[in-house]
Amino acid sequence: MSNFREIGRKIIGVGRNYRAHAAELGNQVPTKPILFLKPTSSYISQGQKIKIPKGCSSLHHEVELGVVIGRHGNDIQESKAMDYVSGYLLALDMTARDFQDEAKNKGQPWSLAKGFDTSCPVSEFIDKSKIRNPEQIGLWLKVNNTMRQNGNTKDMIFSVPYLISYISQYFTLEAGDIILTGTPSGVGPVTAGDVIEAGLADLVSIKFEVEKKGT
Numbered sequence: 001m002s003n004f005r006e007i008g009r010k011i012i013g014v015g016r017n018y019r020a021h022a023a024e025l026g027n028q029v030p031t032k033p034i035l036f037l038k039p040t041s042s043y044i045s046q047g048q049k050i051k052i053p054k055g056c057s058s059l060h061h062e063v064e065l066g067v068v069i070g071r072h073g074n075d076i077q078e079s080k081a082m083d084y085v086s087g088y089l090l091a092l093d094m095t096a097r098d099f100q101d102e103a104k105n106k107g108q109p110w111s112l113a114k115g116f117d118t119s120c121p122v123s124e125f126i127d128k129s130k131i132r133n134p135e136q137i138g139l140w141l142k143v144n145n146t147m148r149q150n151g152n153t154k155d156m157i158f159s160v161p162y163l164i165s166y167i168s169q170y171f172t173l174e175a176g177d178i179i180l181t182g183t184p185s186g187v188g189p190v191t192a193g194d195v196i197e198a199g200l201a202d203l204v205s206i207k208f209e210v211e212k213k214g215t
């Protein structure tokens, strides 16, 4: 697959997949994956800007490894899960934290907090062959040149094969689906004019500017 966007379908987010991130937000460590969906209208790529959604006063960055699914499957065995991966990308799971906190308090879904337009900035597609072990790869994020997140996928609670197997019991996976595997600690707010840079080992880096919607 050269361009996941041509056939991109679902964006499946995994929440609290790093202990230190669950702790920094005062959340419990999950015993099974916490899943949410972002619409494909939330994708942006380099050159486009992250827009703070209307009414949001706390937009947070979350850098994540994205796993790109290469073929159709359901009830996938963990031992076969990597056969369903075509590649990876680096993604930002931009989160309207104030919307999310309100939703959590009211027992409502996270759709608005996670799925607004521009909430899923992504890098170019990285072929599977370039990452031998997705369980051991560094990822970092800077805001205005200051390091905010500096993690490694070795600290994920649920591995990539486990996530694929688990998710496929409930959602049929299709070529072009993306799994956002959760964020390491260090999440924090950004405001209009900030510049976010992020990288995945020495494979790819991305840069996005933040602005208010409507500017």
Ligand SMILES: CC(=O)CC(=O)C(=O)O
Pocket (backbone or CB within 6 Å): 013, 014, 015, 016, 017, 018, 021, 025, 062, 093, 095, 100, 181, 182, 183
């Ligand atoms: C609390 C969250 O927003 C969960 C999430 O997306 C994560 O990466 O963890």
Ligand SMILES: [Mg+2]
Pocket (backbone or CB within 6 Å): 013, 014, 015, 062, 064, 093, 180, 182, 183
């Ligand atoms: Mg996230």
